[in-house]
Amino acid sequence: MGRNPNTGTPLVEMRDISIAFGGIKAVNHVSVDLYAGEVVGLLGHNGAGKSTLIKCLSGAYQKDAGQIFINGQEVEINNPRDARKYNIETIYQTLALADNLDAASNLFLGREIVGPGGFVDDTAMEAETRKIMARLNPNFRKFNVPVSALSGGQRQSVAIARAVYFNAKILIMDEPTAALGPHETQMVAELIQELKSQGLGIFLIEHDIHAVMDLCDRAVVMKNGEKVGTVNVNEVTDEDILGMIILGKRPPQAY
Amino acid sequence: MAQQTTNLDPQAGALTRFLRATEIDTRLLGMVAALLLIWVGFHLYGVILNGKGAFLTPRNLWNITVQTASVGIMACGMTLVIITRNIDLSVGSLLGFSAMMMGMFQVEWYPQLVGLGHWSIVVLTILLGLAVGTAVGAFHGWLVAYRGIPAFIVTLGGLLVWRGAAFLLARGRTISPVDSNFALLGGGPYGSVGAFWSWVIGLAGCAAVLWLIWAGRRSRARHDFPQRPMWAEYFLAALGCGLCLGTTLLVNSYPWPKGIVDQYAQRHGITVPEEGLFISHGFALPVLILLVVAIVMTIIMNRTRFGRYVYAIGGNPDAALLAGINVKWMIVKIFALMGFLTGLSAVVASARLNSATNALGTLDELYVIAAAVIGGTSLAGGVGTIYGAVLGALVMQSLQSGMVLIGFDAAIQNIVVGAVLVLAVYVDTLYRKRVK
Ligand SMILES: Nc1ncnc2c1ncn2[C@@H]1O[C@H](COP(=O)(O)OP(=O)(O)O)[C@@H](O)[C@H]1O
Ligand SMILES: [Mg+2]
Numbered sequence: 001m002g003r004n005p006n007t008g009t010p011l012v013e014m015r016d017i018s019i020a021f022g023g024i025k026a027v028n029h030v031s032v033d034l035y036a037g038e039v040v041g042l043l044g045h046n047g048a049g050k051s052t053l054i055k056c057l058s059g060a061y062q063k064d065a066g067q068i069f070i071n072g073q074e075v076e077i078n079n080p081r082d083a084r085k086y087n088i089e090t091i092y093q094t095l096a097l098a099d100n101l102d103a104a105s106n107l108f109l110g111r112e113i114v115g116p117g118g119f120v121d122d123t124a125m126e127a128e129t130r131k132i133m134a135r136l137n138p139n140f141r142k143f144n145v146p147v148s149a150l151s152g153g154q155r156q157s158v159a160i161a162r163a164v165y166f167n168a169k170i171l172i173m174d175e176p177t178a179a180l181g182p183h184e185t186q187m188v189a190e191l192i193q194e195l196k197s198q199g200l201g202i203f204l205i206e207h208d209i210h211a212v213m214d215l216c217d218r219a220v221v222m223k224n225g226e227k228v229g230t231v232n233v234n235e236v237t238d239e240d241i242l243g244m245i246i247l248g249k250r251p252p253q254a255y
Numbered sequence: 256m257a258q259q260t261t262n263l264d265p266q267a268g269a270l271t272r273f274l275r276a277t278e279i280d281t282r283l284l285g286m287v288a289a290l291l292l293i294w295v296g297f298h299l300y301g302v303i304l305n306g307k308g309a310f311l312t313p314r315n316l317w318n319i320t321v322q323t324a325s326v327g328i329m330a331c332g333m334t335l336v337i338i339t340r341n342i343d344l345s346v347g348s349l350l351g352f353s354a355m356m357m358g359m360f361q362v363e364w365y366p367q368l369v370g371l372g373h374w375s376i377v378v379l380t381i382l383l384g385l386a387v388g389t390a391v392g393a394f395h396g397w398l399v400a401y402r403g404i405p406a407f408i409v410t411l412g413g414l415l416v417w418r419g420a421a422f423l424l425a426r427g428r429t430i431s432p433v434d435s436n437f438a439l440l441g442g443g444p445y446g447s448v449g450a451f452w453s454w455v456i457g458l459a460g461c462a463a464v465l466w467l468i469w470a471g472r473r474s475r476a477r478h479d480f481p482q483r484p485m486w487a488e489y490f491l492a493a494l495g496c497g498l499c500l501g502t503t504l505l506v507n508s509y510p511w512p513k514g515i516v517d518q519y520a521q522r523h524g525i526t527v528p529e530e531g532l533f534i535s536h537g538f539a540l541p542v543l544i545l546l547v548v549a550i551v552m553t554i555i556m557n558r559t560r561f562g563r564y565v566y567a568i569g570g571n572p573d574a575a576l577l578a579g580i581n582v583k584w585m586i587v588k589i590f591a592l593m594g595f596l597t598g599l600s601a602v603v604a605s606a607r608l609n610s611a612t613n614a615l616g617t618l619d620e621l622y623v624i625a626a627a628v629i630g631g632t633s634l635a636g637g638v639g640t641i642y643g644a645v646l647g648a649l650v651m652q653s654l655q656s657g658m659v660l661i662g663f664d665a666a667i668q669n670i671v672v673g674a675v676l677v678l679a680v681y682v683d684t685l686y687r688k689r690v691k
Contacts, residue, residue: 058577060576060577079579080576080577080578080579081579084579090577092577094573095574096571096573096574096577096578097571097574098566098567098570098571098574098575098637099570099571099637100566100569100570100571100637100638101563101566101567101570105563105566105567106574109563109567109574109575109578109580110578110579110580111579112560112563114560118559118560119554119558119559120558120559120560120563123474123475123477123478123480124478126478126480127478127480146570
């Protein structure tokens with residue numbers, strides 16, 4: 001029997017979360033936790049309920065039942081603003097960028113830098129954007145065009161920059177590399193490792209089993225809205241995990 | 256780092272390089288070209304047929320500026336509505352309703368309390384008109400955002416409801432004349448600011464242009480951003496100041512008619528010389544109201560969070576929601592703002608007519624939507640500017656005035672306006688395809 005290697009208070013604990021759409025139980029009594037400095041993979045087929053589960057944490061959906069704890073304190077997250085208050089940042093599967101705005105406006109959307117008189121300070125925001133992009137994606141040049149003119153990887157780096165800039169403590173990444181080429185995927189992988197070493201807790205939804213084995217400390221597998229089990233990645237093989245995903249079969253190491 | 260200038264691709268043609276350096280977009284250029292084409296076209300039509308063009312005269316152009324005000328004010332609000340992927344078909348009727356409320360209030364209700372001509376009439380009347388417009392607009396917005404009824408249906412209903420309500424208020428009577436102070440807001444010789452103040456305004460405009468260019472350079476320098484080449488800055492400064500001073504010159508070269516001059520001279524004990532007295536109209540009050548609205552709305556759209564969220568909602572409503580923006584409340588505010596501007600338009604329109612009639616504002620929704628669309632606001636959402644909407648309103652008014660001038664009747668005018676609206680949307684679709 002495997003068990004959770006972490007001790008102490010988890011950064012995030014989602015306990016017994018349920019949410020249904022019409023008759024469909026998208027998430028059915030699922031509990032997961034996340035500690036600072038670890039990457040927890042969320043795995044499962046399309047429609048398993050992964051995105052729905054993390055949207056309850058990011059404030060995009062409201063859970064029907066269950067509790068959420070941040071650093072041991074129970075919290076109510078009713079909208080994206082609540083989530084941001086707890087330093088939860090999300091990179092959505094759909095990227096959630098306003099295509100008609102430039103990188104800086106997207107990065108600061110909802111949290112604009114305002115100067116005297118309450119006017120947004122575009123130059124200051126662009127300067128900050130240039131700084132953070134120099135770190136995340138040094139080749140990024142397109143600061144003054146709408147993000148619709150950017151490539152998939154460039155758009156992704158804007159979405160990631162948004163999470164990093166605002167000092168996320170809890171980072172949710174929903175299939176961050178789905179639209180990326182191999183080089184950009186590698187870039188995201190390195191970034192995940194860097195953020196992890198800085199002590200962030202990261203929920204990573206990812207289909208590529210090798211990326212999961214490389215990047216994640218633990219993996220939670222979901223099927224049809226229910227949790228199959230959690231494993232410590234270094235205690236299992238990729239076949240074990242695939243068995244959980246496809247057949248819903250728990251290996252002995254799962255807990 | 257030394258100051259660098261904007262990267263200019265040496266391969267690009269002269270025009271492309273010029274546009275890039277000055278940051279003038281091609282759409283704006285197209286709009287100005289269309290406007291000039293209309294102006295010159297109508298003028299030449301007169302020259303050829305009557306031996307004398309009547310379009311490019313101070314009198315006609317001054318009148319066009321005044322007539323543009325009402326539609327232009329509403330087009331500023333419609334831009335926000337369309338950017339956020341909605342539509343407001345009720346503005347013409349709401350203008351009529353608001354004007355009728357103000358008419359009844361200032362002619363039939365309130366003077367019974369304070370007497371005709373009391374100073375407070377104009378103030379309370381305007382406040383009432385603005386309040387009615389804002390409240391109705393907010394109600395429309397609430398139905399759209401919180402009750403999930405498509406804006407098209409809500410405001411199509413509003414088109415009938417408010418026109419009907421305006422009729423019921425006065426049982427179809429025409430309410431006139433309005434309070435004499437109120438009437439000044441419609442323009443006319445006494446409702447214009449005269450030569451001196453027009454020059455003050457024109458020069459203030461120049462100062463603002465120069466300050467904007469200077470402040471832009473300073474702010475880019477502070478962050479080591481690329482600057483526009485100096486010649487482009489000089490060009491933009493010259494263009495901006497030229498526009499301000501040229502417009503001032505134009506409105507100042509249209510004199511008061513003789514009758515008004517004689518009346519004015521008599522009242523002020525001035526003897527009118529043999530060759531007559533040249534008293535300039537200058538900017539009309541409705542035009543100044545439009546200018547203030549356009550400037551304030553431009554600042555709101557470009558420099559405030561509210562404006563940023565309007566664009567964000569139009570670009571991707573889901574992303575806006577996930578970024579923590581209260582999208583529903585924004586929609587209510589946008590419709591309320593549209594209603595406020597419609598109320599303001601009602602002030603201008605009924606003051607200009609010196610009465611409130613049941614037909615006031617009929618078909619304005621078409622002109623307003625056309626103005627916004629011609630001005631580059633995309634029905635797909637996310638794109639549009641205030642200056643574009645005002646220019647669009649000027650285009651629509653120029654078309655209409657030109658057609659009146661050459662004697663087209665209302666039926667032909669309607670056909671042309673309808674066709675132009677469809678054409679503008681078609682051009683927008685083509686333009687967007689090409690840009691992609
Ligand atoms: N907003 C919604 N309305 C209705 N059904 C939804 C909604 N969001 C998710 N679902 C349903 O919930 C289930 C889980 O979806 P999702 O969480 O997106 O799966 P995953 O991310 O694991 O692929 C699916 O059956 C999906 O159709
Ligand atoms: Mg998903």
